[in-house]
Amino acid sequence: MASRRGSYNQYDIRKRNPNPKTSVLLVIDMQNYFSVMAKPMLPAITTTIDLCRRASIPVIYTRHSHKSPADYGMLGEWWGGDLILDATAEADLMPEIGRMPTDKVVEKCTYSAFRGTRLEEYLKERSVEEVIVSGVMTNLCCETTAREAFVRGYRVFFSADATATAKPEMHDATLLNLAYGFAYLVDCDRLRKGLFGN
Numbered sequence: 001m002a003s004r005r006g007s008y009n010q011y012d013i014r015k016r017n018p019n020p021k022t023s024v025l026l027v028i029d030m031q032n033y034f035s036v037m038a039k040p041m042l043p044a045i046t047t048t049i050d051l052c053r054r055a056s057i058p059v060i061y062t063r064h065s066h067k068s069p070a071d072y073g074m075l076g077e078w079w080g081g082d083l084i085l086d087a088t089a090e091a092d093l094m095p096e097i098g099r100m101p102t103d104k105v106v107e108k109c110t111y112s113a114f115r116g117t118r119l120e121e122y123l124k125e126r127s128v129e130e131v132i133v134s135g136v137m138t139n140l141c142c143e144t145t146a147r148e149a150f151v152r153g154y155r156v157f158f159s160a161d162a163t164a165t166a167k168p169e170m171h172d173a174t175l176l177n178l179a180y181g182f183a184y185l186v187d188c189d190r191l192r193k194g195l196f197g198n
Contacts, residue, residue, distance in 0.1 A: 008160035008187070011172075011179040017194030018157050018186075020055040024128050026113060027061045028135030028142050028163075030097045033090040037164050038136050042096055045162040047188045048134050049098060055195040057132070060122075061099055062106045062113045064141065065091040071109040111144035120152060130155040132186070138165035139174045150182040158183035159191075 027049065030038055038045075049059055065086040066072055075083060084091050093099055106117050113119050123131075131154050133146045142163050146156045158178050165171050179185050192198065 008172075008175045008179070008185045011176045012185050013179055014184055016155075016157075016184045018057070018130050018132055018155075018191070020057050020195060022127065022129040023052075023132060023157075024058045024060050024123065024126075024130075025049065025052040025132045025134065026145060027059060027097065028113065028133065028145060029062055029064045029137075030094050030135050031063060031084065031090065032092050032094055033084045034136045035094055037166065038094065039096075041162060041164045044159070044188055045134050046096070046098060048132075048159055048162040048191060051188065051191050051195060052132065058104070058126070059100075060104045060106060060119075061093060061097075062108055062135070062141070062145075063091065063093060064108050064110075066109050073110055075110060111141045112148045113141070113145040114148045114152065123154070128154070130157065132157040132159065132191075133183070134159040134162035136164050137170075138163040139170040140165070143174045143178065146178055146183050156183035157186050159187060160185050161187040 025048065030045065052059055065084045067086045069076065072083060104122065106113055106119050108117050110116065131149045133142050133156065135142055146158050150156050160175055175185060
């Protein structure tokens, strides 16, 4: 599925490196439901996670699922009932991403990791100022979370190679829009250089 390393350079109009002392990595919805889409970018997302761990940047995972029709919201109508149901194998985080027992998992039931969760309170309690966004889907949950982080006052870094979605043009459209108004684009190489200088 779509996650094209290096294709973001044409959209990259602002450059900055994350500050490890005030950043977190958000790993969005890397669940079995999305495994076909996510597997091609597993090397990039596991590298991103490893780089952040080495830099002592906390890693926060999100898990999207629905417990009952009461929490379907517009997603139930939009996707014709094709939703990730809680307590199913599809709702589980992919084992390949290497979640540690101490890593926080934010449970959500819509595109944004902020909506109806305590994510913002958690970040404020830890004096977090920056979020690095990775995961799936580039143009839905990742983009919505990035935009909402920006309007809530967080500096946003968005991974071009550790995100994926259904079609290349959707991935590229998100990178174009976020780079223009919401986020600094990064990839594994830029993160490595920015965090460690090599």
